[in-house]
Amino acid sequence: xxxTVPDSTAPRQYWMSVxxxxxxxxxxxxxxxxxxxxxxxxxxAPETGLVMVQARAGGSGQRFNFGEMTMTKCIxxxxxxxxxxxxxxxxxxxxxxxxxxxxxxLQTCDAEKAVMDEIIAPLARRQAxxxxxxxxxxxxxxxxxxxxxxxEDE
Numbered sequence: 001x002x003x004t005v006p007d008s009t010a011p012r013q014y015w016m017s018v019x020x021x022x023x024x025x026x027x028x029x030x031x032x033x034x035x036x037x038x039x040x041x042x043x044x045a046p047e048t049g050l051v052m053v054q055a056r057a058g059g060s061g062q063r064f065n066f067g068e069m070t071m072t073k074c075i076x077x078x079x080x081x082x083x084x085x086x087x088x089x090x091x092x093x094x095x096x097x098x099x100x101x102x103x104x105x106l107q108t109c110d111a112e113k114a115v116m117d118e119i120i121a122p123l124a125r126r127q128a129x130x131x132x133x134x135x136x137x138x139x140x141x142x143x144x145x146x147x148x149x150x151x152e153d154e
Contacts, residue, residue: 015106015120016099020088022123024095030119031098038111040101043083044075046093074100082107 019027031037048070055066072088074096084104088096102119105111 012103012107015116016086016103018120018124018127019086019099019102021127022095024092026123026126027095027098030123031102034118035114036111038101038105039079040076040084040104042075043077044073046072046074046096048072048091048093072096076100076104078104078108080108 022030050068051071053066053069054063056063069089070091072086072091072093072095074086074093076084076097078084078101082104084100084102084107086096086099086103088099102115105115106120
């Protein structure tokens, strides 16, 4: 259960993914545990809307519109002018706000390591643990099908 940044993923994509997959409660707890909170203003306050989800037939075939899902987005600006963005599945304005602020903070060299260590790494470890638990439960119910060769078919 490694919670380090994968080599194939840019660091910002990684932390945005971790924050988007976290629950609103986890983000609020992480925010409350943060040693220093930055001053920020809303460029675009959290707003919830619908986005169209596309899929591919058979996973690799032609694209089609699968349906709509709710998403909350937010954009903030720190005092130094750094912008932070967030896109969160569902309707949770507080989660979107916290994720946007942390995105902006993580882009500043001064606080990146501290926030990665205090917030992103623990969230990633919890997510990896949940994923491992789910995979273990799924593996326990796995059925291997095989074909027997009958003697007369030889």
